[in-house]
Amino acid sequence: MQTWDKLHTRFEAIGERPILALFEDATRAKSFTIQTQDMAFDYAKTNIDADTRADLIALAEEAGVADKRDAMFRGDKINDTEGRAVLHTALRNRDDAPVMVDGADVMPAIRDTLKRMADFSDHIRDSDITDVVNIGIGGSDLGPAMAVAALAPYHDGPRCHFVSNVDGAHIADTLRGLDAKTTLVIVASKTFTTIETMTNARTARAWMVDHGGNPATQFAALSTAEDKTAAFGIAPAQVFGFEDWVGGRYSVWGPIGLSLMIAIGPKGFNAFLDGAFAMDTHFRAAEPLENMPMMLALVGIWHNQICGHATRAVLPYDERLSLLPDYFQQLEMESNGKRVQMDGTASPRDTGPVVWGAAGTNGQHAFYQLIHQGTRVIPCEFMVAANGHEPELAHHHHLLIANCLAQSEALMQGRSLAQARKIMQDKGLSGDELERQAQHRVFVGNRPSTTLVYDRLDPYTLGQIIALYEHRVFVEGVILGINSYDQWGVELGKELATSLQPVVEGTQSAEGKDSSTASLIDYLIRHRDA
Numbered sequence: 001m002q003t004w005d006k007l008h009t010r011f012e013a014i015g016e017r018p019i020l021a022l023f024e025d026a027t028r029a030k031s032f033t034i035q036t037q038d039m040a041f042d043y044a045k046t047n048i049d050a051d052t053r054a055d056l057i058a059l060a061e062e063a064g065v066a067d068k069r070d071a072m073f074r075g076d077k078i079n080d081t082e083g084r085a086v087l088h089t090a091l092r093n094r095d096d097a098p099v100m101v102d103g104a105d106v107m108p109a110i111r112d113t114l115k116r117m118a119d120f121s122d123h124i125r126d127s128d129i130t131d132v133v134n135i136g137i138g139g140s141d142l143g144p145a146m147a148v149a150a151l152a153p154y155h156d157g158p159r160c161h162f163v164s165n166v167d168g169a170h171i172a173d174t175l176r177g178l179d180a181k182t183t184l185v186i187v188a189s190k191t192f193t194t195i196e197t198m199t200n201a202r203t204a205r206a207w208m209v210d211h212g213g214n215p216a217t218q219f220a221a222l223s224t225a226e227d228k229t230a231a232f233g234i235a236p237a238q239v240f241g242f243e244d245w246v247g248g249r250y251s252v253w254g255p256i257g258l259s260l261m262i263a264i265g266p267k268g269f270n271a272f273l274d275g276a277f278a279m280d281t282h283f284r285a286a287e288p289l290e291n292m293p294m295m296l297a298l299v300g301i302w303h304n305q306i307c308g309h310a311t312r313a314v315l316p317y318d319e320r321l322s323l324l325p326d327y328f329q330q331l332e333m334e335s336n337g338k339r340v341q342m343d344g345t346a347s348p349r350d351t352g353p354v355v356w357g358a359a360g361t362n363g364q365h366a367f368y369q370l371i372h373q374g375t376r377v378i379p380c381e382f383m384v385a386a387n388g389h390e391p392e393l394a395h396h397h398h399l400l401i402a403n404c405l406a407q408s409e410a411l412m413q414g415r416s417l418a419q420a421r422k423i424m425q426d427k428g429l430s431g432d433e434l435e436r437q438a439q440h441r442v443f444v445g446n447r448p449s450t451t452l453v454y455d456r457l458d459p460y461t462l463g464q465i466i467a468l469y470e471h472r473v474f475v476e477g478v479i480l481g482i483n484s485y486d487q488w489g490v491e492l493g494k495e496l497a498t499s500l501q502p503v504v505e506g507t508q509s510a511e512g513k514d515s516s517t518a519s520l521i522d523y524l525i526r527h528r529d530a
């Protein structure tokens with residue numbers, strides 16, 4: 001508690017201190033950058049100084065982050081509202097050490113499943129299958145969809161498509177133009193009960209039957225619920241199971257990543273796991289000051305809980321990472337969007353921030369106006385590679401990098417009223433009009449950002465980046481005293497949707513519903529095509 005207070009006091013004392021003033025220390029960039037392997041995380045363009053950083057590290061120590069991290073990797077049941085271990089890290093564990101859950105080593109089964117996935121992927125890649133349709137939602141969609149898009153240059157397998165929305169438009173648009181005889185459908189659902197996924201899976205099966213395909217050989221399932229996959233009619237040889245200690249939004253490392261493995265091959269998928277494992281190893285071993293996930297989390301705590309900035313923008317200057325903000329949105333908001341602490345008492349402070357963003361440079365021409373001149377401060381998390389995959393288009397990549405760095409520079413430096421006046425003067429304005437126009441051209445600056453740089457977006461690097469953010473979410477969750485691994489907040493809407501379905505279908509009356517919901521249903525039914 002004392003450390004929280006100390007940090008709040010520091011924030012008040014800092015007041016309007018320009019971030020730029022911190023650069024009077026010639027070592028600022030070096031001492032506020034963390035490097036692990038080829039990757040560097042620069043948080044020098046924030047208003048965190050060495051004293052603040054020491055307090056933030058003390059906060060993590062007081063919260064017991066190191067012990068809880070070890071407990072997570074060890075397989076302790078840290079998801080205690082569901083009585084589960086949290087072991088997505090075991091899926092990418094590349095050493096021989098056992099990982100114990102309830103007295104049994106989970107590694108042999110993980111290795112066995114990975115081998116079965118590799119054999120199946122090779123078989124599909126060598127077959128006549130031209131297209132793979134992954135049907136899933138949330139963590140059973142966003143991870144593989146994001147990673148398949150990110151690793152397009154490594155893609156040498158069949159085309160991959162992703163269907164998530166229960167809106168029939170999604171599956172109709174996806175199946176249109178596909179050949180049912182050469183399409184593999186993967187039903188990805190941890191629970192195998194999710195209404196969107198099961199509805200889409202049944203529609204896909206009917207389509208396949210109607211168009212001459214064979215669901216018996218052209219359907220695979222990824223799930224923890226093997227009884228339900230069998231009831232759906234999927235042969236056990238085409239079912240890839242995992243355990244309940246893999247959370248949906250953390251599941252891309254195992255069977256849920258099958259479409260990625262089919263796209264880039266088992267070798268590429270292994271490199272993806274290697275990158276994540278390297279980040280795990282770093283997270284477990286590095287001292288807080290040198291620990292990338294830890295410092296990324298502490299910067300997040302500083303901006304959100306101490307400075308009160310309610311959102312943060314994820315801004316990859318990498319077109320192939322355009323789904324990464326969506327992926328991080330689920331990862332962070334489903335994990336840390338909680339109102340009570342582990343013991344059930346209300347959180348005394350705001351919990352996870354709103355996470356959003358888009359790939360640069362596109363975002364610059366859409367929402368950066370507000371980031372630069374709006375009244376709210378939005379900490380920005382930039383990321384950019386030293387190299388693209390198109391050597392013949394290196395000039396594009398140089399422009400991309402220049403834009404990324406220009407944005408963080410502009411956010412920090414801003415443009416003063418004096419500078420704005422000078423610009424207007426040079427344009428020939430004077431008097432009241434000069435004053436009025438100059439105000440519109442002021443950038444207050446002093447807006448914080450961080451930048452993650454890496455060599456090239458290959459499978460290994462993507463694994464590192466995702467694991468980095470997973471651990472960041474974990475550290476923030478521990479400091480906030482919340483359970484990052486349940487998601488009860490999605491339940492109520494699901495229950496109400498189930499109860500509304502017969503009302504919408506017209507087989508039950510809207511009696512008992514609030515008048516807003518009842519009249520909306522009335523409108524929608526009255527306007528329905530006969």
Ligand SMILES: O=P(O)(O)OC[C@H]1O[C@](O)(CO)[C@@H](O)[C@@H]1O
Pocket residue numbers: 137138139140188189190191192193194197248249334487490
């Ligand atoms: O894989 P499933 O069981 O279909 O669940 C899909 C998604 O639904 C959620 O449970 C939330 O609705 C996510 O956590 C999960 O990723």
